[in-house]
Amino acid sequence: MNNVKLDNIDTSFESYQQLINLYSECKNIYFSDIEIEISKWFAANLSSPLGGVVDKLVNNLNDIKFKTEYSIERILKKNNFLSHFGYDKINDSNNTTIEYLKLKPSDSRYFHEYIINELINRKELPEMSNELNKKISESIFEIFTNAQIHSQSDFIYVCGQFFPAKHKIEFTITDMGIGFKNIINNRFKKGLSSTQAIDWAINDGNSTKKNVTGGIGLAILKEFIIENKGKFQIISDDGFYQLSNNHEEKKLFKNKFPGTIINMQFRTNDRNSYSSIDVINDLF
Amino acid sequence: MENIVINIFNIVGSSFCVEADDGEKVYTLLKKAVENNKKVTLSFQNVEMLTSAFLNTAIGQIYRDFDEELIKKLLSVDNMLPEDKVLLKRVTKTAKLFYKNPERMLQSINKILGEE
Numbered sequence: 157m158n159n160v161k162l163d164n165i166d167t168s169f170e171s172y173q174q175l176i177n178l179y180s181e182c183k184n185i186y187f188s189d190i191e192i193e194i195s196k197w198f199a200a201n202l203s204s205p206l207g208g209v210v211d212k213l214v215n216n217l218n219d220i221k222f223k224t225e226y227s228i229e230r231i232l233k234k235n236n237f238l239s240h241f242g243y244d245k246i247n248d249s250n251n252t253t254i255e256y257l258k259l260k261p262s263d264s265r266y267f268h269e270y271i272i273n274e275l276i277n278r279k280e281l282p283e284m285s286n287e288l289n290k291k292i293s294e295s296i297f298e299i300f301t302n303a304q305i306h307s308q309s310d311f312i313y314v315c316g317q318f319f320p321a322k323h324k325i326e327f328t329i330t331d332m333g334i335g336f337k338n339i340i341n342n343r344f345k346k347g348l349s350s351t352q353a354i355d356w357a358i359n360d361g362n363s364t365k366k367n368v369t370g371g372i373g374l375a376i377l378k379e380f381i382i383e384n385k386g387k388f389q390i391i392s393d394d395g396f397y398q399l400s401n402n403h404e405e406k407k408l409f410k411n412k413f414p415g416t417i418i419n420m421q422f423r424t425n426d427r428n429s430y431s432s433i434d435v436i437n438d439l440f
Numbered sequence: 441m442e443n444i445v446i447n448i449f450n451i452v453g454s455s456f457c458v459e460a461d462d463g464e465k466v467y468t469l470l471k472k473a474v475e476n477n478k479k480v481t482l483s484f485q486n487v488e489m490l491t492s493a494f495l496n497t498a499i500g501q502i503y504r505d506f507d508e509e510l511i512k513k514l515l516s517v518d519n520m521l522p523e524d525k526v527l528l529k530r531v532t533k534t535a536k537l538f539y540k541n542p543e544r545m546l547q548s549i550n551k552i553l554g555e556e
Binding site for chain 1: 456458459460489490491492493494496497500501503504512515517522526528529531532535537538539544545549552
């Protein structure tokens with residue numbers, strides 16, 4: 157039995173490093189039992205990258221077991237994560253989970269339904285304006301669509317959580333594809349580092365598409381996060397990017413995440429008006 | 441027919457117009473109309489959600505195939521929310537820049553790498 161530990165996992169750089177370590181330690185293990193021990197805390201929305209990593213290990217025909225404290229196990233059962241690995245789902249009596257979902261990139265209609273049910277029409281969500289709710293949903297769609305178009309991943313893993321008392325929603329989208337760095341370097345035959353690649357991709361209008369214009373989605377998300385005073389993180393390959401409190405931070409991990417994680421934190425008590433009063437006549 | 445109306449909600453089959461592939465369906469029709477020099481109104485009636493990815497393929501790529509003046513003369517939109525118009529304006533502005541200078545992408549990468 158191989159045992160790996162995840163301790164106090166939140167959305168810090170160190171926590172993502174632990175997820176990367178888990179993958180690095182286990183990626184060459186085949187036909188074995190792997191026990192993942194989770195202690196102290198596990199941010200429910202990070203079920204998204206954990207699901208991606210665990211699937212990589214499952215693809216090596218390993219048998220995965222989880223050893224967790226009762227409170228963590230309950231959260232991961234409530235958000236449907238553990239039901240993918242032989243556990244029963246339990247009802248979320250607090251109604252604060254946004255369910256873990258593993259989708260094929262082509263499963264978009266299913267994703268639409270999920271966003272409608274889990275976010276747009278969700279009665280338990282913290283109170284917020286319709287325009288803000290729409291902006292949050294649009295941001296999530298932009299990122300999901302990016303993963304569909306660019307990632308070359310077999311699956312996209314999504315999960316969220318909301319925190320009524322803290323007035324925030326966290327939502328994470330993970331793909332196990334080739335990552336920003338490889339997408340951009342393959343397209344332009346260049347040698348950008350992972351953080352340079354992320355930097356380039358979030359700049360307005362930068363796109364790897366050949367004949368179709370693009371490259372606005374991440375720039376729009378960045379602008380919205382600044383206005384909303386939320387948080388936005390990209391983990392791709394060995395690169396880490398974070399935008400929080402109008403401050404950008406870039407770092408390198410030891411070892412690589414085998415794909416891309418986009419984590420978004422939105423503030424729901426945002427009183428900005430997101431309805432435009434500008435009249436635009438020269439659209440074309 | 442004086443003016444052709446393309447009903448986006450019907451072409452996509454959903455009020456969520458968020459995917460690039462759905463945008464392609466719209467563009468196939470839009471291109472056909474402009475090729476035949478027809479005036480076209482894109483109706484966004486009953487459209488609830490839009491992304492830049494959808495608008496890039498539905499409309500943005502028209503600047504690759506046709507002259508800006510012709511596009512201005514033939515295209516209009518209807519029933520579009522002001523905030524969605526802000527997004528569309530951004531898409532068309534980006535598209536014009538993109539097709540005017542296809543080398544811009546490579547140039548911006550060279551700039552990051554200090555290879556200018």
